[in-house]
Amino acid sequence: MARVATTEALRFMTDCLKAVGASAKAAQQQAELLIEADRVGHPSHGLNRLEFYINDILSGDCKPNNQPQILKENASTAWVDANCVLGATASHFAMDIAIKKAKTTGVGWVTVKGSNHNGMAGYWAKKAANEGLIGMAFTNTSPLLAPTRSKKAALGTNPLSVVAPAADGEQFYLDMATTAVAVGKIEMQMRKGESIPDGWAQDPSGTTTNDAELAFKTGCLMPLGGREETAGYKGFGLAAMVELFCGISSGAKYGHHIRSWSHQGEGGPANLGHCFIAVDPENFAPGFGDRLTDSIRHWRELEPADNSLPVLAPGDKEKKAAQLTDSLGTVSYVKQQIQSSQALAKKLQVKPMEIVN
């Protein structure tokens, strides 16, 4: 692992995006999204994704300087065409609308088509929570999830996120893929030469496998809940719900029609769909933040089955990781990540990332 100042990693990502033609603002917003993932301990969604976005811009599938536009609007809804901009540009545009509507009518519900990967769903839900609202964000993704009983994938990992402000500096933060795990977790087990538990992924026959390498090659994740007898069909249902809110509502690509996941950006424009929701809890019972904090603290204080593993409230892992990042002022990357970033710097003629140690 090598450490890089958080500000330097942000500078590097911004420069790379500008080097391929993104405006200063678009590059900055996308880089902020990526550095936040590294900051809160989700490196799969951070610098690791940069080249993916760069390749989509280079191929012309992502057009970072287009403008998103509202196609249809009602008091509490908007339908947005992202016009192939970067995911961060599209998501700021759409969540800003949802926030504005929530402050007026109580709810804002915005669907987006024509977009690209928009990073951590939690980043967008949190944007609304920072305004005192309940924020929700959903996106569809390339097919990786096998519906219960199916041999092959037909939906994405389709994450959902809900973030809400609580009293006394607490926050409810849920950001989850609707698969049991992300591909990155399987890759990590494979590299360590370790097995994976039942319910993570399928082999080519459609059976759950413990072989991490086979699972990684097959690329067919199981829904949250795993096998049918442990209610994997609920995870499938949730992934389908996310698609209903995203591609099916917005008219973006959906489910099996979405291009395959690849770092090369083949398959034409991603045309992904997102959904952003903001709700003002002031419209309901007074004391929302107090009840939420009471719940969060109650969960943390529950007697654990194993005293060395305290019960965590949703978001506690991310909070702890962010505190560590901020106290150090650095983010850490694996050697391979540093090497590919230095190669990218050379290719784009951008100042390479400066390593702390």
Add this chain to the structure above:
Amino acid sequence: MARVATTEALRFMTDCLKAVGASAKAAQQQAELLIEADRVGHPSHGLNRLEFYINDILSGDCKPNNQPQILKENASTAWVDANCVLGATASHFAMDIAIKKAKTTGVGWVTVKGSNHNGMAGYWAKKAANEGLIGMAFTNTSPLLAPTRSKKAALGTNPLSVVAPAADGEQFYLDMATTAVAVGKIEMQMRKGESIPDGWAQDPSGTTTNDAELAFKTGCLMPLGGREETAGYKGFGLAAMVELFCGISSGAKYGHHIRSWSHQGEGGPANLGHCFIAVDPENFAPGFGDRLTDSIRHWRELEPADNSLPVLAPGDKEKKAAQLTDSLGTVSYVKQQIQSSQALAKKLQVKPMEIVN
């Protein structure tokens, strides 16, 4: 098993509720909710629940002839006090508001406090779908779910439901508890003398158990996803999200403050919280129903891992059960259920349910 004409079971339940003082309309609506659960193959939420509601009326904790009222209202939101009415009365009142608002502003989001059990969440989401809207329903329930790592329960089975209208007579129907399974499934395994899989329930030490009897006695369900390594914390997060929308938003009892589950109705008024959402898909891209039907049919046609187990779209099981019920004109109950219903008839001096065979 004994068969009873569907109309006769509805008549019996309505009569019982009227016998303990519910108005004809309140009794009818609650009985319709219960018979629908029996009709679609979820008998745990049907006639099986009747005595629970009766006991709550007899104890005075449920006041079936009160009127729900709106406490606060915005263009797209309403905050409702159910005033201790039956769950069906409260839910019709609240979902009607959500539907009305969705048809005007695009979205209706209604939270309810002071309510009682409101049966199958899917029944309420479907009410909006029958109006051409995406319907969602959530409710909190008595503590039964152990947060990941916790020895004891702190949240309910907290179901969520999403139902949406699709083209060519199709419908998306998701109705799921956020625990891996309901208590009823464990009870069934216990009666058959069979074990339960990892990830359904905990023993008193907080470890997943395969002993159905111990699991049933402990009464501590695991969240969807099961153990921590198979992402049970996501199911916990979803249950917490449902609570956020229900008790925490509405000011009803929430989480660990909710009375224990019991057929005797101890513990004072349930004061449960619900949340109902309706969204008009006409506010987004044209062709919503076509894309949804394309997805549903694609899922059904996926090659199954086992040819004898075709892939099912969310709601297919319920659809098939309903078709069978309707073709027979009867619902089936286990002997024990019939016996307790006949005893109830005697107690309330209501005409007993007539058995077909």
